[in-house]
Amino acid sequence: MDVRSEILTQATRLFAEQGYDGTSVQQIADAVGIRKPSLLYHFRSKDELRENVLAEMLAHWNAVLPGLLLKASTEERFDATMEALTEFFIEDPDRARLFLRETLDRPSHMQAMLGEFVKPWIQLLGAQLERAKEQGLVRADVDPQAYAVEVITMAVAGTAVIDTLQVILPAHPARGGTRKRHARELIRVARSSLYTDDEGKR
Amino acid sequence: MDVRSEILTQATRLFAEQGYDGTSVQQIADAVGIRKPSLLYHFRSKDELRENVLAEMLAHWNAVLPGLLLKASTEERFDATMEALTEFFIEDPDRARLFLRETLDRPSHMQAMLGEFVKPWIQLLGAQLERAKEQGLVRADVDPQAYAVEVITMAVAGTAVIDTLQVILPAHPARGGTRKRHARELIRVARSSLYTDDEGKR
DNA sequence: CCTACCGATCGGTAGG
DNA sequence: CCTACCGATCGGTAGG
Numbered sequence: 001m002d003v004r005s006e007i008l009t010q011a012t013r014l015f016a017e018q019g020y021d022g023t024s025v026q027q028i029a030d031a032v033g034i035r036k037p038s039l040l041y042h043f044r045s046k047d048e049l050r051e052n053v054l055a056e057m058l059a060h061w062n063a064v065l066p067g068l069l070l071k072a073s074t075e076e077r078f079d080a081t082m083e084a085l086t087e088f089f090i091e092d093p094d095r096a097r098l099f100l101r102e103t104l105d106r107p108s109h110m111q112a113m114l115g116e117f118v119k120p121w122i123q124l125l126g127a128q129l130e131r132a133k134e135q136g137l138v139r140a141d142v143d144p145q146a147y148a149v150e151v152i153t154m155a156v157a158g159t160a161v162i163d164t165l166q167v168i169l170p171a172h173p174a175r176g177g178t179r180k181r182h183a184r185e186l187i188r189v190a191r192s193s194l195y196t197d198d199e200g201k202r
Numbered sequence: 203m204d205v206r207s208e209i210l211t212q213a214t215r216l217f218a219e220q221g222y223d224g225t226s227v228q229q230i231a232d233a234v235g236i237r238k239p240s241l242l243y244h245f246r247s248k249d250e251l252r253e254n255v256l257a258e259m260l261a262h263w264n265a266v267l268p269g270l271l272l273k274a275s276t277e278e279r280f281d282a283t284m285e286a287l288t289e290f291f292i293e294d295p296d297r298a299r300l301f302l303r304e305t306l307d308r309p310s311h312m313q314a315m316l317g318e319f320v321k322p323w324i325q326l327l328g329a330q331l332e333r334a335k336e337q338g339l340v341r342a343d344v345d346p347q348a349y350a351v352e353v354i355t356m357a358v359a360g361t362a363v364i365d366t367l368q369v370i371l372p373a374h375p376a377r378g379g380t381r382k383r384h385a386r387e388l389i390r391v392a393r394s395s396l397y398t399d400d401e402g403k404r
Numbered sequence: 405c406c407t408a409c410c411g412a413t414c415g416g417t418a419g420g
Numbered sequence: 421c422c423t424a425c426c427g428a429t430c431g432g433t434a435g436g
Contacts, residue, residue: 003405019307021224025431037433038405046431097306100359104299105221107366115369122370139394146387149371150360154352157302157359164309167317168324169351185348189395192341205421227415239417240421248415 004042006032012053016094019101020050054102057095058117064088069121073128076137079191081125082151086186089159090179096160122148139196151190158182206244208234214255218296221303222252256304259297260319266290271323275330278339281393283327284353288388291361292381298362324350341398353392360384 001009010031014023025046029039043049064084072081089096103110122145129144138144159182162169166178175181192198203211212233216225227248231241245251266286274283291298305312324347331346340346361384364371368380377383394400 111369119370143387146383153360154356158355167313168321181348185345193391193395
């Protein structure tokens with residue numbers, strides 16, 4: 001791996017763990033195994049480094065998202081989208097932590113990103129859910145856009161903090177480890193609060 | 203108000219907005235209107251200030267929680283607990299932001315706090331839900347402890363970031379403002395994914 | 405990619 | 421609660 005991507009990897013990890021303000025350029029350089037000025041040759045400033053870290057995450061996001069949307073629209077199964085979205089974050093919890101920190105630390109910047117990259121497909125998903133409501137597939141009391149926001153929040157935030165929560169959600173012989181219990185219950189809550197007919201009630 | 207509580211108020215606000223590492227003692231002193239060394243006379247270090255900010259939040263928590271628990275156990279209505287819990291955070295979003303930041307920034311410290319203050323009542327709530335399951339009031343496929351964790355995560359994280367999300371969840375003529383839409387859908391998701399019989403499906 | 409170095413700000417102390 | 425001050429670390433630059 002070349003130096004540039006190694007810098008991005010370490011910066012992503014450290015920003016996710018300690019936050020932007022809690023991480024020094026020196027720390028990142030140490031983790032990579034170079035001197036600080038060498039790092040600042042590749043990225044002119046700490047701020048530019050953060051922008052590149054974010055851009056990388058956004059690129060992943062944009063590569064995966066169209067596939068998820070297609071799934072939801074062709075199968076009329078919105079829970080498939082939610083499952084895939086959850087997997088996307090669980091696969092690398094640093095993504096979830098980074099996303100959450102950026103929302104807290106730079107709300108106006110995050111608003112711009114959300115407006116450009118997330119809003120369009122939230123609206124699309126919302127429209128699909130509205131149609132499904134008219135067909136009686138989806139519960140009448142659902143607020144589609146609000147529902148999407150709640151489920152995404154649960155997936156992102158839950159995944160970001162799940163390892164810390166193992167003290168109140170320990171592994172269970174029949175229900176699996178902490179991450180598994182989180183993932184399964186998240187999907188169950190999302191699905192059972194959406195559809196009119198729903199298995200496994202009793 | 204005396205100086206000490208004014209310092210705590212401003213520190214709480216700034217830690218919630220910018221994070222601990224993103225906030226300097228100088229900034230807090232400026233907000234209060236005193237010099238930095240004067241602040242450090244009241245709180246010996248920045249770290250001691252953070253501990254006091256957290257202790258204050260915990261005190262609020264411990265004053266409110268017993269009442270919520272009582273509600274849930276006497277009425278056998280768990281959603282009442284969830285509603286009250288949501289209100290507790292929506293009433294002051296800084297609490298939610300502070301709680302979320304502390305979980306991200308100091309996971310092991312948060313684990314200790316969770317084990318001491320939150321675990322006991324999560325287990326109690328879990329046991330109540332297990333009994334309600336046997337009575338057929340609550341769905342058979344619920345993982346009670348995992349359910350509690352998901353709903354609390356949704357309430358805390360959702361409230362912490364809701365103002366930033368207004369770009370993807372705008373005010374709606376019939377459904378109310380962003381916060382209201384969030385609060386209502388959160389309660390709806392929590393309730394409809396819990397009970398076997400449930401109103402408002404179609 | 406390195407050595408050497410910069411001004412600014414950090415949390416904190418001495419002394420009144 | 422203040423003025424004056426401290427060493428350490430911050431992000432960043434010059435020059436090779």
